[in-house]
Amino acid sequence: MRRMLKKLLAIDKRLLIFIGLFAGIVLSVVTVKTFAYTDSPDFCQSCHIMNSAHDTFADSTHATLACSDCHLPHDTLANKLVFKAKSGLGHVYYNTLGAEKIPNVLIATEGSTDAINQNCIDCHESTLDNVSHDAKDSCSSCHQAIPHGNGFKTEDYFKPPKPGELLENKGGTMNNG
Amino acid sequence: MARTYRWLLLSLAAVILIITGCSSSDATTAAEDAKTGLSKDEISNEAFKDLFPLQYDSYQKNADDTKDTKYSGSVKRSKFDPDKEPYLPILFNGYGFATDYNEDRGHIYANEDVRATARITDKSIGSCLTCKSTAVPLMIEEMGDDYWGSNFNDVIWPKAESMGHSPIGCSDCHDPETMDLRITRPSFIKGMEAQGIDISNATKNDMRNYVCAQCHVEYHFAAENSEVTFPWNNGFKPEEMYQYYETTAKENGFNQDFIHNVSGTPIVKAQHPDFETHIEGPHGKAGVTCSDCHMPYERVDGKKKISSHWWQSPLKTMDKSCATCHSDRDLEDLEKRVGEIQDTHMAALHKAEDISISSHYYVNKMITSGVSEEKIKQAQEHVRKGQWFWDIIAAESGAGFHNPQGAMDSLRVSSEESNKAIQIATEELVKKGVNIEELKEEIEKVKKAVSEEKDNAKKKVHATNSYFPAQQPPPK
Numbered sequence: 001m002r003r004m005l006k007k008l009l010a011i012d013k014r015l016l017i018f019i020g021l022f023a024g025i026v027l028s029v030v031t032v033k034t035f036a037y038t039d040s041p042d043f044c045q046s047c048h049i050m051n052s053a054h055d056t057f058a059d060s061t062h063a064t065l066a067c068s069d070c071h072l073p074h075d076t077l078a079n080k081l082v083f084k085a086k087s088g089l090g091h092v093y094y095n096t097l098g099a100e101k102i103p104n105v106l107i108a109t110e111g112s113t114d115a116i117n118q119n120c121i122d123c124h125e126s127t128l129d130n131v132s133h134d135a136k137d138s139c140s141s142c143h144q145a146i147p148h149g150n151g152f153k154t155e156d157y158f159k160p161p162k163p164g165e166l167l168e169n170k171g172g173t174m175n176n177g
Numbered sequence: 178m179a180r181t182y183r184w185l186l187l188s189l190a191a192v193i194l195i196i197t198g199c200s201s202s203d204a205t206t207a208a209e210d211a212k213t214g215l216s217k218d219e220i221s222n223e224a225f226k227d228l229f230p231l232q233y234d235s236y237q238k239n240a241d242d243t244k245d246t247k248y249s250g251s252v253k254r255s256k257f258d259p260d261k262e263p264y265l266p267i268l269f270n271g272y273g274f275a276t277d278y279n280e281d282r283g284h285i286y287a288n289e290d291v292r293a294t295a296r297i298t299d300k301s302i303g304s305c306l307t308c309k310s311t312a313v314p315l316m317i318e319e320m321g322d323d324y325w326g327s328n329f330n331d332v333i334w335p336k337a338e339s340m341g342h343s344p345i346g347c348s349d350c351h352d353p354e355t356m357d358l359r360i361t362r363p364s365f366i367k368g369m370e371a372q373g374i375d376i377s378n379a380t381k382n383d384m385r386n387y388v389c390a391q392c393h394v395e396y397h398f399a400a401e402n403s404e405v406t407f408p409w410n411n412g413f414k415p416e417e418m419y420q421y422y423e424t425t426a427k428e429n430g431f432n433q434d435f436i437h438n439v440s441g442t443p444i445v446k447a448q449h450p451d452f453e454t455h456i457e458g459p460h461g462k463a464g465v466t467c468s469d470c471h472m473p474y475e476r477v478d479g480k481k482k483i484s485s486h487w488w489q490s491p492l493k494t495m496d497k498s499c500a501t502c503h504s505d506r507d508l509e510d511l512e513k514r515v516g517e518i519q520d521t522h523m524a525a526l527h528k529a530e531d532i533s534i535s536s537h538y539y540v541n542k543m544i545t546s547g548v549s550e551e552k553i554k555q556a557q558e559h560v561r562k563g564q565w566f567w568d569i570i571a572a573e574s575g576a577g578f579h580n581p582q583g584a585m586d587s588l589r590v591s592s593e594e595s596n597k598a599i600q601i602a603t604e605e606l607v608k609k610g611v612n613i614e615e616l617k618e619e620i621e622k623v624k625k626a627v628s629e630e631k632d633n634a635k636k637k638v639h640a641t642n643s644y645f646p647a648q649q650p651p652p653k
Contacts, residue, residue, distance in 0.1 A: 049480055095480070099479040104482070105504065107504050152469075153464065157380065160380055161357060161384055162381075164357070166356040166358070167212075168211060170356070170483075171478060172477065172482050
C-alpha cells in the first residue's frame with residue numbers, strides 16, 4: 001500500500017493534475033448524464049407499471065419533454081434533487097418489496113400535484129397573462145386530459161379483439177386489460 | 178480476493194437476471210394457437226377454477242349478498258319494502274310481479290333464486306332460464322326452438338341439472354377453448370340484426386358491452402314460439418321500443434304481457450334495460466362500457482391487473498371504477514353527485530308511479546260507471562303508455578345513473594300519458610255524476626291498505642275491493 005502511494009507521488013505532478021482534471025470531467029459528465037437519464041421517459045418507462053403513463057405521454061403534445069420537467073419541482077436544484085430522491089426511493093420500494101401495496105389506480109400525490117401545477121404555470125406564463133385564468137384552483141381541474149388523457153382506452157380497444165389475448169393475460173397484465 | 182470476485186459475479190448475475198426478467202417478452206407465445214385444454218362445450222364454472230384461479234376467486238366474491246347501496250346493491254330484499262317501491266303490487270296487479278319481486282343478488286345465485294321465486298310456476302317455460310344457467314346455449318343448440326316453450330319445471334330445469342350446469346358463469350361470455358369473449362344467447366344477435374348492427378366485426382370495446390347485453394336488456398316472449406325476443410327494430414330508447422310494441426310486436430301476435438287487474442288495460446311489462454339505457458346515456462355515448470365500471474381492472478397479483486369478475490354497483494369500487502378516468506376528482510364529491518342524480522331520479526319515478534296508480538283506478542271507475550267502450554279504450558291506451566314509460570325506467574338497475582336525462586324524459590312522457598287518461602276519465606265520470614272527491618279518497622284508502630299489509634305476497638289482494646272490483650278476465 002505504502003509502496004503504491006510512494007509510486008504515485010513519484011509521478012510527475014503535472015501529469016497527476018491532468019489525470020485528476022480528466023477524472024473530474026468524466027465524473028461530472030457521468031453525474032449529469034445519470035441525472036438526465038433518470039429524468040427521461042426512457043428510464044421511467046423501464047418499470048412496467050409506467051407503461052400506460054409513458055404511452056399516453058409519447059402520443060401527446062408534450063412528448064419532447066422529460067418526465068421530470070412536469071413531475072419534479074424546479075424552484076431550486078436542491079428542492080428538485082430532494083424531491084427526486086424521495087420519489088425515487090418510494091418507487092423502488094413499491095416496484096420491489098412493496099408490490100402488494102400498489103394502489104389499483106395511480107393518482108398524483110399532493111406534493112406531486114403542486115409541483116406539476118407550478119410547472120404548467122412556469123411554461124405557460126404568457127397564456128396566463130393574456131387570458132384570465134382565475135376560475136379554478138389548479139390547471140388540471142379543466143385541462144385534465146393533458147398529457148395523459150388517453151391513458152385508459154388504447155387504440156386496441158377499438159379494433160376487433162385479439163384472439164387468445166385473454167388466455168395469454170390470465171395471470172394479469174401490466175396494462176389495463 | 179476470490180470471495181470478493183464471487184460476490185461481484187453473483188450480483189452481476191442478479192442484475193442480468195433482473196434486466197432480462199423485466200424486459201418485455203417480445204417472443205410472444207403464439208397466442209392464437211394457445212388453448213385451455215377444456216372442451217368447447219364445457220359449462221361448469223368449477224372446470225375453470227384451476228386454470229384461472231385469480232378470475233375464479235374474484236367470481237366467488239359474488240356470493241357476498243350483504244352489502245346494499247342506497248337504492249340497489251346485492252341484498253335479496255323485497256321491492257315492496259316501504260323504502261323501495263311499495264305500490265308495485267297495485268301497479269303490476271294481475272301479474273306475477275305483484276306477488277313476488279325481489280332485488281337481485283349476485284350472478285352466482287341466479288339458479289338458486291330463479292328456483293325460489295314465486296313467479297316460476299308449473300306453467301313457466303324454458304325461456305325463464307335463458308339468462309340463469311350456463312346450460313342454456315347447449316340446450317338451444319340441441320332442442321332448437323322447442324327450448325323456449327318447453328315446461329320449466331318438468332323439462333328444462335331437470336335437463337339443465339343433468340347437464341351439470343352452473344349459474345351465470347365463465348362459458349356464458351368466454352369460449353372455453355380460447356377464453357375469447359363470445360355471444361352465447363341468439364336473442365342478442367337477432368336483436369342487433371333487427372337494428373342493422375352486424376356484431377361479427379365487434380371491437381374489443383364493443384364486446385365489453387355486448388357480453389352483458391345478452392341478458393341485461395328488455396325482452397318479451399314471442400307469441401309464436403315463446404322465444405326471448407328483444408324489441409330493438411327501431412332503436413334502444415323507451416319511445417323506440419314502445420313503437421316496436423305498438424307495431425311489429427302486435428303484427429307478430431304479441432299484444433301484452435298481462436291484462437291489468439285494476440284498469441283492464443293490456444300492459445307490456447318492462448325488464449332491466451341496463452344496456453339500452455347505458456348506451457344512450459352520457460357514459461355510453463362516450464365509449465365507456467359496462468365492464469369499465471362494473472369489472473374494473475384491479476391488482477390481485479402484485480403489480481399485475483385483471484378485470485374484476487365481481488359484478489356489483491360501481492359505488493362500491495369508486496377508486497377503480499370512477500378514478501381510472503376521473504382521476505382529478507375527489508371521490509367523495511363524485512359519490513355525492515351520483516347520490517343527487519339518484520335521489521332526484523327516484524323522487525321523479527315515485528311521482529310518475531303515483532300518477533299511474535291513479536290512472537288505473539280512474540279507468541276502473543269508468544268501467545263500473547257505464548262509460549262508453551270507446552272512451553274506456555281511449556283512456557286505457559294512455560294508461561298502457563304511461564305504465565310503459567315509468568316501468569322501463571323502474572326496471573333498470575342504475576337508479577337513473579345510466580342515463581339521467583333519458584330517464585327524466587321517459588318519466589315526463591309517463592306522467593303526461595297517465596294524466597291524459599285521468600283527464601279523459603274525469604270528463605266522462607263527471608258526465609255520469611260520479612263524485613271525484615270520493616274517488617280520490619277511495620284511491621288513497623286502497624294505497625294505505627296495500628302499504629299496511631305486512632305479508633308481501635298478500636299486498637296485491639288489497640289493490641281491488643268492492644269499490645274497485647277486479648277487471649282481469651278469469652284465467653282460461
